[in-house]
């Protein structure tokens with residue numbers, strides 16, 4: 613009897629291990645698809661009110677996988693920082709809570725925490741940190757390296773935004789037409805292969821990030837754009853050129869988030885919205 617039971621047990625446990633692994637692989641693959649096709653994937657589209665995909669800002673790397681770029685916005689290492697302290701929440705948050713921040717504020721959507729979508733996206737993002745050391749940050753929901761990259765860039769641009777004028781805004785409008793509009797459109801609506809930057813479509817649906825999204829914050833947008841755009845020619849714009857372009861695109865209409873408006877991002881830089889734009 614023993615002779616039969618032992619191999620049987622071995623087989624069953626091997627089978628169990630295999631199905632568990634396949635299940636995890638499936639969920640990771642679902643998460644990757646959602647990051648690539650956030651507003652069309654049948655599970656995630658109902659949580660999104662924009663025409664953006666996560667991958668538009670957390671871009672593909674050489675391996676063609678979403679979020680593996682070596683530019684700012686990469687997901688490599690992201691999962692190692694969690695759970696972490698968040699000033700915004702005055703509490704400890706998990707990776708799913710951080711993901712939610714982008715569903716709500718970037719994609720103008722709804723909470724995904726502990727839904728199939730939230731778990732799948734967290735599984736995918738975590739898979740990109742396999743083998744890396746857990747860091748659990750008591751300071752901010754970012755790894756020390758990312759904290760450094762963002763804060764150095766932000767510091768540089770905050771100084772420039774504080775000095776901005778209406779003339780700089782007009783310069784930004786001109787530069788946008790020269791360097792960005794060919795892909796993102798004069799009306800900011802993008803095209804089949806380029807995501808939108810602002811405004812609504814003819815059905816009245818908001819297209820891009822909300823007024824309280826990370827990209828709506830003037831210094832964040834400047835840091836990201838300098839390292840990623842114009843597509844194929846990144847890191848060619850000077851600090852003042854990027855500053856001027858951001859004054860222009862981030863003054864454009866976008867969905868307010870819980871009453872937070874575009875104008876407030878200018879106020880945070882000590883700027884009066886009307887003086888800058890009119």
Ligand code: HEC
Nearest residue numbers: 664665666669690710711714715718753754821826827832
């Ligand atoms: C319009 C651009 C944009 C889109 C679209 C976007 N994000 Fe983000 N996201 C950002 C920016 C900018 C940051 C960095 C903000 C910071 O750290 O202060 C960020 C940060 C994050 C972080 C923390 C990364 C880290 O390493 O610290 C996660 C996780 C994240 N986003 C997930 C998502 C997911 C999931 C989606 C799709 C549902 C998404 N984002 C869509 C702009 C975007």
Ligand code: HEC
Nearest residue numbers: 667668671672791792795805806807808809837841842843
């Ligand atoms: C050659 C076409 C092209 C040009 C020129 C270009 N972009 Fe983009 N842009 C893209 C594409 C494509 C993406 C999405 C990237 C991805 O999915 O990897 C993108 C993404 C973005 C995003 C994040 C997603 C969103 O829609 O909010 C911002 C912000 C952005 N571009 C700003 C700019 C600015 C500012 C300029 C001019 C300095 C510019 N781009 C020039 C093609 C372009």
